[in-house]
Amino acid sequence: MRDADRTVGAESREARLAWAFVLPALATIFLIALFPLAWTVWESLHVHDLRMPWRGQPFVWLANYAEAMTDGRFWGAMLHTAIFTVGTVTLELVLGLILALALNRAYRGRGLVRAAVLVPWAIPTVVAALLWRFMFDAQAGIANAVLIDIGLMERPFVWLIHAWAAWAPVILADVWKMTPFVALLLLAGLQNIDDSLYEAARIDGAGPWRQFIHVTLPLLKPAILVALIFRTLDAFRVFDLIYVLTGGGPGTSTEPIALYTFNALLQNLRFGYGSALSVIVFVVTFGLAMFYIRVLDVDLTEAGE
Amino acid sequence: MRRLGRWGPVIVVGLLVLAIAFPFYWAVVSSLTPEARLFEAPSLFPRQLVFDHYRALFDERNFWIPIRNSLIVAGNTTAFCVLVGSLCAYALARLQFRWKRPILAFILAVTMFPQISIVSPLYLLLRALGLINTYPGLVLPYLTFAMPLTVWLLVSFFRQLPAELEEAAMADGASRLRAFWEIILPLSLPGLATTAILTLVYCWNEFLFALSFTLGPERQTVPVAIALFRGQYQVPWGQILAAAVVATAPVALLVLLFQRKIVQGLTAGTVKG
Amino acid sequence: MASVTLENVGKTYPNGQVAARDMDLAIQDGELVVLVGPSGCGKSTTLRMVAGLETPTAGRILIGGKDVTATPPQDRDIAMVFQTYALYPHKTVRDNLAFGLRMRRLAADEIGRRVREAARTLGLEELLDRKPAQLSGGQRQRVALGRAIVREPKAFLLDEPLSNLDAKLRLQTRAELARIHKQLGATMLYVTHDQEEAMTLGDRVAVLEDGRLQQVASPAEVYRRPANVFVAGFIGSPAMNLFRGLLQTDDEGPRFESSGCTLTSGVGTIPGRSGPAILGVRPPDIELCDRESADLSARVEVIELLGSAILVHLRATAAEEQTIRAVGPEDWEVAEDEVIGVRFNRERLHFFDGDGGRRLN
Ligand SMILES: Nc1ncnc2c1ncn2[C@@H]1O[C@H](COP(=O)(O)OP(=O)(O)OP(=O)(O)O)[C@@H](O)[C@H]1O
Ligand SMILES: [Mg+2]
Numbered sequence: 001m002r003d004a005d006r007t008v009g010a011e012s013r014e015a016r017l018a019w020a021f022v023l024p025a026l027a028t029i030f031l032i033a034l035f036p037l038a039w040t041v042w043e044s045l046h047v048h049d050l051r052m053p054w055r056g057q058p059f060v061w062l063a064n065y066a067e068a069m070t071d072g073r074f075w076g077a078m079l080h081t082a083i084f085t086v087g088t089v090t091l092e093l094v095l096g097l098i099l100a101l102a103l104n105r106a107y108r109g110r111g112l113v114r115a116a117v118l119v120p121w122a123i124p125t126v127v128a129a130l131l132w133r134f135m136f137d138a139q140a141g142i143a144n145a146v147l148i149d150i151g152l153m154e155r156p157f158v159w160l161i162h163a164w165a166a167w168a169p170v171i172l173a174d175v176w177k178m179t180p181f182v183a184l185l186l187l188a189g190l191q192n193i194d195d196s197l198y199e200a201a202r203i204d205g206a207g208p209w210r211q212f213i214h215v216t217l218p219l220l221k222p223a224i225l226v227a228l229i230f231r232t233l234d235a236f237r238v239f240d241l242i243y244v245l246t247g248g249g250p251g252t253s254t255e256p257i258a259l260y261t262f263n264a265l266l267q268n269l270r271f272g273y274g275s276a277l278s279v280i281v282f283v284v285t286f287g288l289a290m291f292y293i294r295v296l297d298v299d300l301t302e303a304g305e
Numbered sequence: 306m307r308r309l310g311r312w313g314p315v316i317v318v319g320l321l322v323l324a325i326a327f328p329f330y331w332a333v334v335s336s337l338t339p340e341a342r343l344f345e346a347p348s349l350f351p352r353q354l355v356f357d358h359y360r361a362l363f364d365e366r367n368f369w370i371p372i373r374n375s376l377i378v379a380g381n382t383t384a385f386c387v388l389v390g391s392l393c394a395y396a397l398a399r400l401q402f403r404w405k406r407p408i409l410a411f412i413l414a415v416t417m418f419p420q421i422s423i424v425s426p427l428y429l430l431l432r433a434l435g436l437i438n439t440y441p442g443l444v445l446p447y448l449t450f451a452m453p454l455t456v457w458l459l460v461s462f463f464r465q466l467p468a469e470l471e472e473a474a475m476a477d478g479a480s481r482l483r484a485f486w487e488i489i490l491p492l493s494l495p496g497l498a499t500t501a502i503l504t505l506v507y508c509w510n511e512f513l514f515a516l517s518f519t520l521g522p523e524r525q526t527v528p529v530a531i532a533l534f535r536g537q538y539q540v541p542w543g544q545i546l547a548a549a550v551v552a553t554a555p556v557a558l559l560v561l562l563f564q565r566k567i568v569q570g571l572t573a574g575t576v577k578g
Numbered sequence: 579m580a581s582v583t584l585e586n587v588g589k590t591y592p593n594g595q596v597a598a599r600d601m602d603l604a605i606q607d608g609e610l611v612v613l614v615g616p617s618g619c620g621k622s623t624t625l626r627m628v629a630g631l632e633t634p635t636a637g638r639i640l641i642g643g644k645d646v647t648a649t650p651p652q653d654r655d656i657a658m659v660f661q662t663y664a665l666y667p668h669k670t671v672r673d674n675l676a677f678g679l680r681m682r683r684l685a686a687d688e689i690g691r692r693v694r695e696a697a698r699t700l701g702l703e704e705l706l707d708r709k710p711a712q713l714s715g716g717q718r719q720r721v722a723l724g725r726a727i728v729r730e731p732k733a734f735l736l737d738e739p740l741s742n743l744d745a746k747l748r749l750q751t752r753a754e755l756a757r758i759h760k761q762l763g764a765t766m767l768y769v770t771h772d773q774e775e776a777m778t779l780g781d782r783v784a785v786l787e788d789g790r791l792q793q794v795a796s797p798a799e800v801y802r803r804p805a806n807v808f809v810a811g812f813i814g815s816p817a818m819n820l821f822r823g824l825l826q827t828d829d830e831g832p833r834f835e836s837s838g839c840t841l842t843s844g845v846g847t848i849p850g851r852s853g854p855a856i857l858g859v860r861p862p863d864i865e866l867c868d869r870e871s872a873d874l875s876a877r878v879e880v881i882e883l884l885g886s887a888i889l890v891h892l893r894a895t896a897a898e899e900q901t902i903r904a905v906g907p908e909d910w911e912v913a914e915d916e917v918i919g920v921r922f923n924r925e926r927l928h929f930f931d932g933d934g935g936r937r938l939n
Contacts, residue, residue, distance in 0.1 A: 013650070014400055015400075015401070017396070017400060017481055017482075018396040018400035018401070018402040018405075019396075019402065021393055021395060021400070022393045022397065022408060024389045024392070025389045025393035026408065028452055029411075029415055029448075029449075029452055032445055032446065032448050033418060033423065033453075035426075036423040036426035036427050036430065036449075037418070037423055039426035039429075039430075040425060043429075095321075098317060099317070099321050102313075103314075103318060104314075105313075105314035111564070111565070115560060115561045115564035116326065117322065118564055119557045119561070120325055120328075122557065123510070123552070123556055123557065124509065124512070124528045124553075124556075125510060125528075126510075126512050126528035126532045126552075127531065127549045127552050127553055128328075129532075130531065130532070130545055130549055131329075131549060134331075134545070134546060135331065137540075137542070139344045140343050142331060176325065176328065180325065184571060188568070233417055236419075237419045237420070237421065239420075239512070240512040240513065243512075243532070244532045258419065258513075261421050262424065262517075265424060265425050266424070266428070266517055271425050271429070274425055275425050275426075278421055278424070278425060279422065282418070282419055285418075285422075286414075286417070289417050467662065469662055469664035470664050470666060472626075472629075472631050472651070472658070472664065473666075474677070475630075475631070475650070476630075476631070476735075477652075477657070477677050477681055478652045478682050478729075479652055479677075479681045480650075480652055483652075483681065487677075488666055491668045492667065492668055
């Protein structure tokens, strides 16, 4: 009995120290992330319109969510987000894989190239958006100049006033900025693959294509999944890029859900409705994360067997 | 075929690097081109280089103010995160206590929080505290993404150090705190530096919070200032591009200097993009 | 220096793994006890509990008669040498040696004196200003040892300190360690999985299996009178021959019968014992003899030269599955494939219980 007490004492001393170490950071996160999140949920159940203070803040149950379900602009924003996500993530994974494979083969100057491709990832998204907006400018843009030079167009084209054309600089800018990141994640995965596996495959008579299908892809799957998760979650939250590049326009035809939420909150000052949209973004993001983590888990255990 | 096998990758890498580098090249060249020339037919090679835009950027637009703001906010956020986060990360990496795994999972989950989901309460909170358009009013929200990021990265760095070193220190008579201070911290300086650099870069680039919680030029950060540049008649592209070059230069420099460490941090801690 | 005592110590890890069961061990002041056993038997766990790096889940630990079960490592005044040395990579050899003394707030000149002394004892004087990365394996090992010595602690705990060294250096360092132990009169708990190291180094040897102490005795005792089959098989190289069979006592006296051999004479008296038993014979206790007076006839399979002796691998002719190892002088008259008769030295037979493996004679 006395012995048991004593051992508990030694263990709880370590636990107490651990809590003392963890608490400041944890309290910070609770205070500025979790508590606001709860507040958002609470807020989303109210009408809270800073422009119409006389309406007060009545509790309205799920009315804000109901409004979202019948809001054409909301569904449009979801659609734009989906277009952006699928478009950029697909391109980034394919190009990233090609770049990673090439980097893995090209030994000379790999360090330098690796540093060079990191730069777009590291610069502010706002800057990337502006660079591409400039390149697609109707008058000053080099895109038009090149297209006219090679004879594909006759007159300068105004990209940002056509709903479908405005996507081109948006998606190109994101692909330009984030492909290097995907490539680096995949390159790390590639470098973990043992060379002897390729040698074994070659001895078994597999050509380069077969080696890629049977050795590279299966072993790279975890890295690909990780890249896929991070890119999808990021793309779903896209804000800076589109805010700066198109402002969601023309009209609202490139407006993603994060931008619509921002406008509802800080342009229209409809905090209740905006909060409901925030909660929806949160739930979808977390749903995606959970879905992926589950898929990832399943695949990892399968690989282990 | 042999040739292609050898040179194929080099060509692919070369082309992609060219594609990646071109926008930078174009931005630099254009920022050095006189305003009038910008709207003529663009040419790949500059015919005349002038520093007008940079001069205007600092003389007329006081661009050093957003730079100062960004440095203050990013610096304070990073310092706080590394200080508080390293203790937390050490406990999570090394000490035994019951809630370790849930806390780690929670912190990972918070790194996936969409910023937009907490903009509205943070706005109301900061307004209530009178912190809109102040430095603390930016540092506090920045902690939401910087703190979990720092902790997560540092946990993976601390785990790489052999546990026996602290055990040896404790057998030598050092307390946990002393062992952390004398043995762990000095040995994880590279990890701490990498973490600090990544956190700085994230803070330097942040846009949504800075846009939402500042009101005027006196507290705007670099990305917000650039995004909100307006000209009298048309978009002041020359100055915007000059500002873009100025905003890019420090992060580009950091990345080029510390690329090996940064790649390690990115792939080990599986950081968000 | 001080004594170290373990009383009914047990350790169950949070994952349910039991690493120590009901352990009783008393190390006298100035004694060197070697804890030996196969990999994963709980040696490191035991040592780490004495150091205070793990908390026992049962029992208590005393150092110098004082209960330290709940005392954190830094207050136990013990020194530990790790298998991986765990030298502080960012400190010079001098600072590595001084660290423990600084933690105990010794005066600077006293620290300097002790560091110099330890450096001289271990031949580290030239290396004091180097960092661990600039040292060879053997030098690192000596620094790790030095870090413990300067402390003049109540007890030394060493976890396989020699296992990262090559064979020659290991022998050399082992001798050095024995010398230091004598010179300092230090209390030491020394962990190894190498039974030869245990036998040559220990004042006493504690044999551990599966978290349980099997025998604690002098090396000679452990070798001559192993307490059970496990100890018998673990200690001694080449390993003891074991024969499973039946022990009977009838009118003609005690006899042991197994499929390979039958012993009728000189079995000695094992009071009132009959039933399944295991006979153990060490390889050097086997002699050649003619087929008629043999305990066992066997075919020579392989002969290995062990320097001044030979190791002969035999297979019993009467029982194909029974192999026997015998060690004899270089000039032993055996040839491969030959069938020979062997006799067991009657003075040195070991009998164990067929069920529990406990020693019978
Ligand atoms: N932290 C731990 N958590 C759970 N089980 C552990 C832990 N440390 C050790 N074990 C288990 O306890 C048992 C004893 O481990 P210990 O390290 O004491 O063995 P050992 O005798 O030192 O072995 P070796 O000779 O290989 O070093 C092993 O089965 C091991 O797997
Ligand atoms: Mg061990």
